Amino acid sequence: MPDKLHIAIIGGGAAGFFAAIAAKKKRPETDVTIFEKNRKVLAKVEVTGGGRCNLTNSFKGISDLKHIYPRGHKLMKRLFKSFDYDDCFEWFEENGVPLVVQEDECVFPQSQDSHSIINCLVQTAKRLGVKILTGHRLVEITEMVDGRLQLGFCVSDSADYNGNGMQERKHMLFDRVAITTGGHPKIEHFSHIDGLGHKIEVPVPALFTFNIADKALRGLMGTVVENVGTSVPGTKFKASGPLLVTHWGMSGPAILKLSSHAARFLSENNYRVRIAVNWIGESDRAVVENCVQIIVRENPQKQLSNVRPFNLPTRLWMYLIAKMGLAPDRKWGEMGKKMCNVLIETLTNDGYQVEGKGTFKEEFVTCGGVALENVNMNTLESKVCPHLFFAGEVLDIDAVTGGFNLQAAWTTGFVVGLNIVA
Numbered sequence: 001m002p003d004k005l006h007i008a009i010i011g012g013g014a015a016g017f018f019a020a021i022a023a024k025k026k027r028p029e030t031d032v033t034i035f036e037k038n039r040k041v042l043a044k045v046e047v048t049g050g051g052r053c054n055l056t057n058s059f060k061g062i063s064d065l066k067h068i069y070p071r072g073h074k075l076m077k078r079l080f081k082s083f084d085y086d087d088c089f090e091w092f093e094e095n096g097v098p099l100v101v102q103e104d105e106c107v108f109p110q111s112q113d114s115h116s117i118i119n120c121l122v123q124t125a126k127r128l129g130v131k132i133l134t135g136h137r138l139v140e141i142t143e144m145v146d147g148r149l150q151l152g153f154c155v156s157d158s159a160d161y162n163g164n165g166m167q168e169r170k171h172m173l174f175d176r177v178a179i180t181t182g183g184h185p186k187i188e189h190f191s192h193i194d195g196l197g198h199k200i201e202v203p204v205p206a207l208f209t210f211n212i213a214d215k216a217l218r219g220l221m222g223t224v225v226e227n228v229g230t231s232v233p234g235t236k237f238k239a240s241g242p243l244l245v246t247h248w249g250m251s252g253p254a255i256l257k258l259s260s261h262a263a264r265f266l267s268e269n270n271y272r273v274r275i276a277v278n279w280i281g282e283s284d285r286a287v288v289e290n291c292v293q294i295i296v297r298e299n300p301q302k303q304l305s306n307v308r309p310f311n312l313p314t315r316l317w318m319y320l321i322a323k324m325g326l327a328p329d330r331k332w333g334e335m336g337k338k339m340c341n342v343l344i345e346t347l348t349n350d351g352y353q354v355e356g357k358g359t360f361k362e363e364f365v366t367c368g369g370v371a372l373e374n375v376n377m378n379t380l381e382s383k384v385c386p387h388l389f390f391a392g393e394v395l396d397i398d399a400v401t402g403g404f405n406l407q408a409a410w411t412t413g414f415v416v417g418l419n420i421v422a
Contacts, residue, residue, distance in 0.1 A: 005030045007420055008151060008174040010138050012036030014045050014406055015392025015413035016180035017121040022417025024128040030421050032130045035153065037137035037181075042118045044182065048406060049106070053114035056088045056410070057403040058105040068404045070206075070261045071367050072397030076408060078377055083414040085407055095120050106403050136170075141177070141192050141388070149177045149387060176387045176420045180413065183366035183393035193370060193394075197384045201396045203368030204267040208259045209358035210275070212249030216322065217352070220245040220315050228254045229278035233351075237262035239400075240281060245316075248358050250277075257400040259357070263367045271357045277350045279320070280310040288344050296340065300333030307332060309347060320346055365405055369396045379419035380412060391416040 007023060009016045012034045020032050034041070048054055057068075065073040089107065092099055097120045098110040109116040125132065140152035153170045183203060184190060190200045212218065223245040231238035239261060241253030258275070259266065266273060282288050292309065299307050305328035308317045321328050324342055335343070370390050374383055380395075382388040391412035399405045 002175055005175045005421060006173070007032045007176045007178070008149075008172070009034045009178045009180060010151075011180035011182060011392070011394070012038075012041030012132065012134070013180060013182050013392060014042065014121075014409035015182075015394075015416075016178070017042065017125055018410050018413030019178050019180055019389075019391050019417040019420065020130045021121070021125055021128060022414045023421045024125075024130055024417075026418055027421040028128070034125070034130060034132045035136040035138065035151075036132070036134045037156075039134045041132060041134065042121060045117055045121075045406070046114045048114065049108060049403075051114055052108050052112045053117045054106045054108055054403040054406065055092070055099075055117055056085050056107045056407040058101050058107060059085050060105050067400075068402070069397065069399045069408070070263070072372060072395065072408070075372055075377055075395075075397065076411065079411050079415050082418070083411050087414075088407060088410050091410075092117070092120065095124055104402070138179075138181070138192060139169075141196060141385075143196070143385060144173070147387060148173050148175055149385075150174075151177065176389070178389040178391060178416050178420055179370075179394050180391045180416075181394050183369060183398070185366060187368075190369070196382075196388070198374045198382065199371035201368040201371050203366040204263055205357065205365070206260050206263040206367040206398045207256050207365040207401060209246065209251040210249045210255055210259070210352075210354045211271075211356040211358055212352050213355045214249075214352065216319060217245060218247055218249065220319055221247045223313050223315055224252065225279060225313060225316060227281035228252075229281050229283065230254045230258045231276045231278075232258070232262055232265065233274055233276050235262065235265060237265065243277070246358075249354075250352075251358070253401060260365075260367075260398065260400045263398075266354075266357070271354060273354050275352050275354055277352060278348045279312060279316070279350060280347050282310070282348065285344065285348065288348055289340075292340050292344060296332050296335055300331065302332055303329045304332060304335075305329065309343075320350075323350075365398055366393065367396065367398045369394050372396055379422075380416050381419060389416045389420050 009020045020034050024032050065077050069076050097116050099107050100110050101107050135156045136153045139154050142150040151172050154167055155170050156167050187202055194200050225243045228243040229240045239254055239257030243254040244252035304321055380389050392409045397408050
């Protein structure tokens with residue numbers, strides 16, 4: 001190992017900054033440079049959580065990481081031994097960012113402003129001596145005979161690299177390199193990694209809303225149902241949580257989680273599948289049947305519109321009554337066994353046709369990227385190209401909404417930072 005390592009971190013996002021900071025803290029004499037293709041670093045951190053930065057989660061009640069990391073849960077379980085959510089919470093508070101845990105277990109800076117996180121990372125990196133170069137887009141990686149890596153950059157003076165403006169090519173040699181460029185929507189963006197022999201899992205969107213063609217449902221825009229179960233019939237894909245009806249269909253955690261778990265299946269089916277919605281979040285049919293019978297018995301003269309099962313939102317209940325083909329002024333006492341069964345089925349297994357996907361705010365999360373079989377599970381160093389490391393969403397790791405994706409960035413970045421200087 002040379003007396004002074006020269007390290008390049010490609011990507012000025014969450015994982016990149018954490019890798020650079022961890023490396024510098026472990027070996028202060030190391031020369032560490034972050035290269036970012038745009039003129040602004042940490043752009044995705046700025047918009048996450050609606051600009052408040054949902055930086056992690058308390059993980060309270062998470063019994064199995066596969067429930068929140070559809071891809072990469074085994075690796076995350078291993079890496080959490082080095083740096084987990086508790087370590088993350090402590091790290092930011094020790095570095096001057098007080099945090100708060102919401103009722104839904106999502107963690108935010110007390111300021112409710114993502115710039116608290118951005119300023120902390122940038123100032124800490126600069127204080128440690130990390131160099132930050134923007135306007136540098138990596139276009140090639142070449143392995144040298146002496147074990148070093150030669151990086152080819154396209155240097156742009158434009159505000160955001162878009163292939164125009166003044167550009168020049170620059171080649172630089174480094175002892176170690178970490179790729180922390182985040183997820184990419186197209187596999188072509190992995191060409192310089194693929195060219196070294198890495199297997200790339202085809203990227204597809206992993207957090208999105210559902211377009212539903214039902215105009216009557218979309219008329220309920222703004223309606224939130226707190227405890228809903230969603231699933232894709234005929235598969236093992238399911239999720240639960242609040243559901244939001246939008247002017248294009250369905251959103252909310254119950255939908256976003258389902259889109260994450262079923263990302264590849266949905267892509268393969270061109271985002272046109274049937275989904276089932278359990279509006280009441282109760283999967284035990286006997287419990288539901290008993291509740292319906294109690295309503296019928298205690299409210300025989302009341303109209304359907306006046307008694308909402310399981311306290312469903314009024315507009316949703318009226319919509320479901322119409323969907324079942326019932327009159328809202330029908331008496332509960334007139335509900336025979338057949339109609340009660342239709343009601344139970346509608347409440348617990350209501351079917352909808354998805355006709356495409358929407359977007360999830362300004363954030364874009366993909367599944368896919370560098371196949372985990374190509375990296376050392378303890379160090380995140382490439383098995384294909386020595387001295388090359390990967391952290392963050394460039395790996396085939398992604399999570400459901402709730403701060404889990406940023407936690408993966410902090411964890412993988414930290415692990416890379418420790419090992420890249422080892």
